[in-house]
Amino acid sequence: MTAIDPAGTVAVVGAGTMGQGIAQVALTAGHPVRLYDAAPGRAEEAARAIAARLGRLVDKGRLDAAGRDAALARLQPAARLAELADSALVIEAIVEQLPVKQKLFAELESVVPDMCLLATNTSSLSVTAVAGGLKLPGRFVGLHFFNPAPLLPLVEVVRGFATDAAAAEQAAATVAAWGKTPVTCADAPGFIVNRIARPFYAEAFRLYEERAADPATLDAVLRECGGFAMGPFELTDLIGQDVNEAVTRSVYESFFHDPKFRPSLAQRRLVEAGLLGRKSGRGWFDHSADAQRPLP
Ligand code: NAI
Numbered sequence: 001m002t003a004i005d006p007a008g009t010v011a012v013v014g015a016g017t018m019g020q021g022i023a024q025v026a027l028t029a030g031h032p033v034r035l036y037d038a039a040p041g042r043a044e045e046a047a048r049a050i051a052a053r054l055g056r057l058v059d060k061g062r063l064d065a066a067g068r069d070a071a072l073a074r075l076q077p078a079a080r081l082a083e084l085a086d087s088a089l090v091i092e093a094i095v096e097q098l099p100v101k102q103k104l105f106a107e108l109e110s111v112v113p114d115m116c117l118l119a120t121n122t123s124s125l126s127v128t129a130v131a132g133g134l135k136l137p138g139r140f141v142g143l144h145f146f147n148p149a150p151l152l153p154l155v156e157v158v159r160g161f162a163t164d165a166a167a168a169e170q171a172a173a174t175v176a177a178w179g180k181t182p183v184t185c186a187d188a189p190g191f192i193v194n195r196i197a198r199p200f201y202a203e204a205f206r207l208y209e210e211r212a213a214d215p216a217t218l219d220a221v222l223r224e225c226g227g228f229a230m231g232p233f234e235l236t237d238l239i240g241q242d243v244n245e246a247v248t249r250s251v252y253e254s255f256f257h258d259p260k261f262r263p264s265l266a267q268r269r270l271v272e273a274g275l276l277g278r279k280s281g282r283g284w285f286d287h288s289a290d291a292q293r294p295l296p
Contacts, residue, residue, distance in 0.1 A: 001169035003177040004117065006030050008088030011078070011112075013037075013104065015046035018121050019093035021149030024050050026091075027071040028063070028150075029178040034087065036078040038094070043077035050075065053150070087112050089174065091143055093121040096246060101130045109134055117171060119143040123194055123243075124250035127187045128160035137162035141171045144191060145180075147239065153181040156191045189254030194247050198261055201244065204232040205264035215284045233284040237277035241270045241284075 004010075010026040012019045015037035023046070027033045037043045051072055057063040078084060090108055092101060101120060108118065118140045120130050127142040134140055142158025155175045159168045172182035185192050204218050213221075219231025236244045245267050252261040270276070270283055277283030 001166055001173055003174040004088045004170065006177070007032070009034060009084075009086055011036065011084040011087040011090040013081075013084075013090060013092045013108070014094035014121075015043045015077075016093065017147060018145060018149060019091075020046045020049055020053075021147065022091055022093060022121065022145055023075065024053060024150050025145075025178055025180070027075055028054075028067075030074075032074045032076070034076050034078045034084055036081060036084060043079075047072075047075055047077050081107055081111055084108070085111050085113075087116050089117045089119065089171075091119045091121060096122060096124065098125050098129055101125065102133050105130065105140070106133050109136065114139075117141065117167060117174075119171060121145055124190065124247040126160070126189075126254075127158045128162065131160050131162060138164035139167045141168050142187070142191070143171055143175065144193075146193070153179070154193070155180045155182050156193065157182045157184040158187055158191055159184065160187050190247065190251045195251065198248060198251055200228075201232045201236060201248070202261070202264065205266055208233075209264065209266050236267070237283035237285055237287065239277070240279055241267055241276045245271050 008031060010031045011034045012023040012026070013036050015035050019035065023033050023035050035043045035046055037046065054063060054068040054071060058065050058068050084090060090112060092104060094101060094104060101122065105118060114136060116139070120127060120142055121144060122130060122142060123144060131137040131140040137160065140160060141163050142156065142160070144156040144158060146152040146154055157168055157172045157175070168184055172184055175182045183192065189195065190198060207213060207218060208215060215233035219233050222228045222231045230238070245263060248261065248263045252263060255261055274280055275282050278287045281288050
């Protein structure tokens with residue numbers, strides 16, 4: 001199965017952290033990209049952020065100015081879903097709530113052609129459930145990019161119960177053509193990375209709660225002896241404590257409250273206090289000095 005047509009339009013719905021990154025990836029791969037967000041003005045704001053990020057790549061010599069200008073000329077913010085009608089692929093990156101995603105895809109199905117691939121970037125919901133109300137669920141897949149999407153190569157291609165093998169293959173071939181490394185998996189809670197990573201976070205947080213060692217020490221041990229690029233405390237400060245806790249809760253619910261996946265009380269306290277990590281200036285660590293540092 002081949003990738004979607006390189007000249008085919010890729011629509012990205014949800015112009016937040018992930019939507020911006022995914023739109024940048026599709027743009028630099030040569031596609032026309034439509035970016036839609038339900039919040040008025042958010043798609044235009046995201047287009048400006050993408051322009052600034054491509055500008056930084058030019059400054060670093062990783063993209064030439066003509067390439068940046070051509071990419072930006074292919075980017076069109078959309079004010080209405082109806083403007084996504086000629087899409088070859090739609091990737092959804094909206095709020096992580098099942099009914100909201102289901103409603104969006106029901107609306108999208110009446111807008112896009114039957115041949116259009118539909119994908120969700122959900123990190124913790126069941127792909128099968130998101131596709132639940134679709135008339136044509138065979139063309140629906142999970143395309144789980146990691147943050148920051150322009151930098152991290154892995155994309156999990158998730159097959160829901162009703163996903164056609166051809167759709168999963170086409171989605172994998174498409175992200176491979178974008179320079180990513182697709183790994184196809186079934187619709188298991190947490191897919192691969194978020195499932196395997198749960199004990200990495202959970203045991204570290206439990207050790208902290210048991211006063212075994214402080215976050216900086218535990219991070220240093222895992223970095224220096226475990227070979228991890230980042231420890232669990234600094235990594236969850238980068239991801240966002242709220243985002244990370246929501247994934248843990250979702251996996252915990254999916255396994256009928258198996259204590260192995262029990263969320264952390266200390267992390268809950270951080271979330272309740274708004275100490276979300278880098279994005280709020282403080283999480284496990286104080287980030288007031290680098291909170292405004294832009295991502296590459
Ligand atoms: P975000 O909060 O930065 O952006 C979400 C955007 O969706 C907002 O701009 C919001 O206005 C928009 N939105 C909400 N409801 C909408 C609707 N019905 N129609 C159109 N737009 C709507 O969220 P983020 O972090 O980009 O996450 C998006 C998705 O990606 C979620 O499913 C999340 O689980 C997943 N994800 C997040 C990662 C992360 O590290 N933040 C990593 C991988 C996946």
